[in-house]
Structure formats: C-alpha cells, structure tokens
Amino acid sequence: MATIFKKFAITGVTGTLGAGLAAYYLLKEESDFRWKTVKAQQAIKKTKRPLPPRSEQITSLQNQSFDVVIIGGGATGAGCALDSVTRGLRTALIEADDFASGTSSRSTKLIHGGVRYLQKAIMQLDYEQYKMVKEALHERANMLNSAPHLAHPLPIMLPVYQWWQIPYFWFGIKMYDVVAGSKTVKGSYYLSKKNALELFPMLRGDKLVGAIVYYDGQQDDARMNLAIALTAARHGATVVNHVTVTSLIKDKNGSGKEVITGVNVRDEITGKEWRVPTKCVINATGPFTDSIRKMDNPTIKEICCPSSGVHIVLPGYYSPDQMGLLDPQTSDGRVIFFLPWQRQTIAGTTDLPCKVTHNPKPTEDEITFILEEVKNYLNPDVEVRRGDVMSAWSGIRPLVSDPNKPDTQSLARNHIVHVSDSGLVTIAGGKWTTYRAMAQETIDAAVKHCNLKPERGCQTDGLLIEGAHGWTPTMYIRLVQDFGLECEVAQHLAKSYGDKAFAVAKLASLTGKEILNFFNIQEIDSFIRKFCNEPM
Structure with missing residues (x-):
C-alpha cells in the first residue's frame, strides 16, 4: 500500500511540474502574441489616409509604377495587398469583378483549424498535417483578435451514437485544444444525452448516447474580405475593382532573360485600357489561377483542380441560435456542418469536381444530397422539405497540384507558392482561415525572387483590421442612445462596420430622423452603400 501511495505521490509531483511548465509556455506564447500585436501597430503608426473614392484609385493605377501588382481581390489577394503595403512596398490590388465576389464569399463562414485534418495527422502520424492544423489554429486566433466585430467563437456539437465513440471523439477534440495551446477559443466538453437535447432540441434522440462540444470561429466572410481590402487601401495601397488584367508585359533584363515588367489592364466600367508598370506580379486568382499562368506561358500544364462546395440556407428554426452541428460521417465520407447564421441556418458542404465558371450554380442533386444528410441527424418531428431551402450557393474550391514537385498528380493539401521563370508569383490553394499566413509566404517569395526592397518585415500578425480599433461588444x-436606432439595427451596424458604424449612422441620419428604423436588415446595406461611397 505504501508503494502505491509513493507512486501516486511521484506521479502527482511530476504532473504538477509538467502542468507548471505547460502553463509557463502557454502564457509566454500568449504574451508573445500580444507583444507582436503592439509591435505591428507601432511599426506602421504613420498617419493613415482617408479612403479615396474609386476615381482616385483608378487615377493612381494609371499614373504610378508599383513594386507589387496583385491580381485577384479575394481573401488571399487582399491579404497579399495588406502584407505588401504594410512592409512599405508600393502596392496595387486589381480585381476583375468585385471584392469577395467569388469563392471568398461562398464559404462555410467558419474560421477553423480542421478537426478532420488533425484526426488524419494522429492516425497516420503525418507531421505535415499536424503543422497545417497548428498554423490554422494560430491564424484562427489572429482573425478573432484582429476583427472581433466580424468574427466570434461558435460552439459546435458532435453527436455520438455509439458508446465506444465517446472516448475516441473526446480524445480527438481534446487534442485539438492541446494543439491550439493558448490560442484555444474555449475548452471542449462532454454532454450527456439529456443535456445535448436541451441545447439542440432538433437533434435526433433515438440511439443518441451523448455529445462532444468544441469551439471554432465564425465570420462574415464577404465583409471580412472587404475589410482587409479597405485596410490595405487605408495604409496606402491602390485598390481597384472591375478592372481586368488582359495580358502580362515582358522585357529582357540585363542578362537577356525575359521577365515580367507590368500588366495591361482594362476598366470594365469605362472600357479604357492602359499599362501598369511593376517589379512583381502576384497571381492570386483562386479558381482562375491557370488562366493567368497561361498569360505567362501558354504551354504550361494546368495545376488547378476545381471542386464545387455547395451550401444551402434553411429557416432559423432548424438550429439553435448559438450552437452548430458537425456530422463527421456522411455517406460520401465528407463532414457536413449545420450552423446558425444571421437568424437562419447554413448546411453544407459538398466536394465534387466541376468546371471553372464566373457564376457557379448548385445543382439539384447537390442540394438534395445536403438535405438527405441533414435529415439523418434531425428529429423526425422536423420535416426536412425542399421548399424550406431559402437560397443556395456554390463556391469553387481551387485544389491544386504542386508545380514545384515532379509528381504533379497529387493534390496539395494546403497551399502552394510558385515563381515562374519570368517572375510570376502564384499563390493557390489553401483556405480562408490561413489567408494571412499564405499572404506572408507569398510576399516573402516576391521579395526574394523579384529583388524588392521592403522597409520592414511582415507586420500583419496581430494587425487590427478596418473597424476593429474602437469596437467593443457593447x-x-x-x-441606440445617440441615434435612436432600434436595438437590432444598431447591432447589425456594429457587427458589420465596427467602429465605423457611428460614421455610417451619422451619414444616414442626414437623410431623415430615425430613417434606419424603417429598413429591415437586408435593405440596410444597399441603402448605406448608396450614400456612403463604400467600394463594394
């Protein structure tokens, strides 16, 4: 008995020391993150300019030369523009349509590390998968801190229908927390069947044995994309939409090698065309990656393997207001999320090969597939009907094979950065959550291969996004007090515009006292864009 107590005592001391060391490193990591945030703000503390209208941005694009020209105004392109301009490089961001008009506004709205990737990392002892999850969890924390008005933590329930799965799933989710370290949003926990049904009453109860709840982030993806582009413009980048790159300009350098020295562009609104000189061109066009690469070299092999990710929107009564659901075992082996979103419910996604188009549309088969999967997890009292689908969208996920490797048949799990012989820098693949890290890697490659001279290193880790500086949850x-707005309207403005909501409300109030109270939430944004000259 004494021996047993001695073993417990030794184990207790060891565990205490281990916990102490773990706490030290976690607190140190958190302190380092906060210090990075302070340094990022101080390094670029120079006075930010007022946001110029599109006409001034076009004039800038017509009359200046740039260090970096980025093609593509989605999440990755906007992230590259912000990273580039905050390093002190003369930067232009060119978007053929509108910011976030493509895949970046058609996501699952989640900021996540990838639970299923961590499962593969553990089961297959895959260090690359582990690094991908670790990076994504760091970026998840960064997004939640950098844009708190546009992103928030969301609990997600993982229902369990077999007893043996409880320890299996619990261990996997706890490892998710451990890998996140100090960046954990909130700790995961186990729920009994009774408590799970109380929190998610629409859930099918027969055979349910319990549930695991973990936390990820949820974001307004389109507005996040726009806010990043606006932040880049605020710091001095030339940011234009509805301008198409028609061709790349090449000249021979001192050693006789052809290198890219500019782009030819066309304003799709006026039809005017001109040349934009630059030292570096970055291709961040997502599904359209290969079309830009073929401007550089028409004979190259395509690397983009487009996949259709469809989501549907159902009425709000399909899910609780503050709880999501994860189905880890769908009939096709892919997970499906079931998430509250702006008083409605999002369900998705699919993963099927597709063609690259400017306006992808979900097929009836894809919608039916999602409805059938949803039906498997909901109480029979909740009749899942096709007529309840309020809207649906398809986003083209640009899976890529890596041109840096000889075996181009295998798809890259994360993202790739490739620099062509003529200097075209291509960033492709990846996911929304890691847009900032992808942009950092891309600009690092541009600086190295295009002989750029930035004033400073990367500043975006911890950099606050437009609208975040003075925002608070209350x-x-x-x-409500200053403008007499209805509470719901005030909350919408605060979440959409952050600390700029006061300027928006003040400007809108000039058109009539309390006019915003007569608009529903869906009409407010179009009204504001009309009067606020916001580049959307």
Whole structure:
C-alpha cells in the first residue's frame, strides 16, 4: 500500500511540474502574441489616409509604377495587398469583378483549424498535417483578435451514437485544444444525452448516447474580405475593382532573360485600357489561377483542380441560435456542418469536381444530397422539405497540384507558392482561415525572387483590421442612445462596420430622423452603400 501511495505521490509531483511548465509556455506564447500585436501597430503608426473614392484609385493605377501588382481581390489577394503595403512596398490590388465576389464569399463562414485534418495527422502520424492544423489554429486566433466585430467563437456539437465513440471523439477534440495551446477559443466538453437535447432540441434522440462540444470561429466572410481590402487601401495601397488584367508585359533584363515588367489592364466600367508598370506580379486568382499562368506561358500544364462546395440556407428554426452541428460521417465520407447564421441556418458542404465558371450554380442533386444528410441527424418531428431551402450557393474550391514537385498528380493539401521563370508569383490553394499566413509566404517569395526592397518585415500578425480599433461588444448601445436606432439595427451596424458604424449612422441620419428604423436588415446595406461611397 505504501508503494502505491509513493507512486501516486511521484506521479502527482511530476504532473504538477509538467502542468507548471505547460502553463509557463502557454502564457509566454500568449504574451508573445500580444507583444507582436503592439509591435505591428507601432511599426506602421504613420498617419493613415482617408479612403479615396474609386476615381482616385483608378487615377493612381494609371499614373504610378508599383513594386507589387496583385491580381485577384479575394481573401488571399487582399491579404497579399495588406502584407505588401504594410512592409512599405508600393502596392496595387486589381480585381476583375468585385471584392469577395467569388469563392471568398461562398464559404462555410467558419474560421477553423480542421478537426478532420488533425484526426488524419494522429492516425497516420503525418507531421505535415499536424503543422497545417497548428498554423490554422494560430491564424484562427489572429482573425478573432484582429476583427472581433466580424468574427466570434461558435460552439459546435458532435453527436455520438455509439458508446465506444465517446472516448475516441473526446480524445480527438481534446487534442485539438492541446494543439491550439493558448490560442484555444474555449475548452471542449462532454454532454450527456439529456443535456445535448436541451441545447439542440432538433437533434435526433433515438440511439443518441451523448455529445462532444468544441469551439471554432465564425465570420462574415464577404465583409471580412472587404475589410482587409479597405485596410490595405487605408495604409496606402491602390485598390481597384472591375478592372481586368488582359495580358502580362515582358522585357529582357540585363542578362537577356525575359521577365515580367507590368500588366495591361482594362476598366470594365469605362472600357479604357492602359499599362501598369511593376517589379512583381502576384497571381492570386483562386479558381482562375491557370488562366493567368497561361498569360505567362501558354504551354504550361494546368495545376488547378476545381471542386464545387455547395451550401444551402434553411429557416432559423432548424438550429439553435448559438450552437452548430458537425456530422463527421456522411455517406460520401465528407463532414457536413449545420450552423446558425444571421437568424437562419447554413448546411453544407459538398466536394465534387466541376468546371471553372464566373457564376457557379448548385445543382439539384447537390442540394438534395445536403438535405438527405441533414435529415439523418434531425428529429423526425422536423420535416426536412425542399421548399424550406431559402437560397443556395456554390463556391469553387481551387485544389491544386504542386508545380514545384515532379509528381504533379497529387493534390496539395494546403497551399502552394510558385515563381515562374519570368517572375510570376502564384499563390493557390489553401483556405480562408490561413489567408494571412499564405499572404506572408507569398510576399516573402516576391521579395526574394523579384529583388524588392521592403522597409520592414511582415507586420500583419496581430494587425487590427478596418473597424476593429474602437469596437467593443457593447458599442451598439451607444448607437441606440445617440441615434435612436432600434436595438437590432444598431447591432447589425456594429457587427458589420465596427467602429465605423457611428460614421455610417451619422451619414444616414442626414437623410431623415430615425430613417434606419424603417429598413429591415437586408435593405440596410444597399441603402448605406448608396450614400456612403463604400467600394463594394
């Protein structure tokens, strides 16, 4: 008995020391993150300019030369523009349509590390998968801190229908927390069947034995994309939409090698065309990656393997207001999320090969597939009907094979950065959550291969995004008090515009006292864009 107590005592001391060391490193990591945030703000503390209208941005694009020209105004392109301009490089961002008009506004709205990738990393002892999850969890924390008005933590329930799966799933989710370290949003926990049904009453109860709840982030993807582009413009980048790159300009350098020295562009609104000189061109066009690469070299092999990710929107009564659901075992082996979103419910996604188009549309088969999967997890009292589908969208996920490797048949699990012989820098693949890390890697490659001279290193880790500087969770109350807005309207403005909501409300109030109260939430944004000259 004494021996047993001695073993427990030794184990207790060891565990205490281990916990102490773990706490030290976690607190140190958190302190380092906060210090990075302070340094990022101080390094670029120079006065930010007022946001110029599109006409001034076009004039800038017509009359200046740039260090970096980025093609593509989605999440990755906007991230590259922000990273580039905050390093002190003369930067232009060119988008053929509108910011976030493609895949970046058609996501699952989640900021996540990838639970299923961690499962593969553990089961297959795959260090690359582990690094991908670790990076994504760091970026998840960065997004939640950098744009708190556009992103928030969301609990997601993983229902369990077999007893043996409880320890299996619990261990996997706890490892997710451990890998996140100090960047954990909130700790995961186990729920009994009774408590799970109380939190998610629409859930099918027969055979349910319990549930695991973990946390990820949820974001307004389109507005996040726009806010990143606006932040780049605020710091001095030339940011234009509805301008198409028609061709790449090449000249021979001192050693007789052809290198890219500019782009030819066309304003799709006026039809005017001109040349834009630059030292470096970055291709961040997502599904259209190969079309830009073929401007550089028409004979190259395509690397983009487009996949259709469809989501549907159902009425809000299909899910609780503050709880999501994850189905880890669908009939096709892919996970499906079931998430609350702006008082409605999002369900998706699919993963099927597709063709690259500017306006992809979900097929009836894809919608039916999602409905059937949803039906498997909901109480029979909740009749899942096709007529309840309020809307649906398809986003083209640009899976890529890596041109840096000889075996181009295998798809890259994360993202790739490739520099062509003429200097075209291509960033492709990846996911929304890691847009900032992808942009950092891309600009690093551009600096190295295009002989750029930045004033400083990367500044975006911890950099606050447009609207975040003065935002607080209770800011909407001041909007109610100062402008007499309805509470729901004030909350919408605060979440959409952050600390810029006061300027929006003030400008809107000039058109009539309390006019915003007569608009529903869906009409407010179009009204504001009309009067605020916001480049959307």
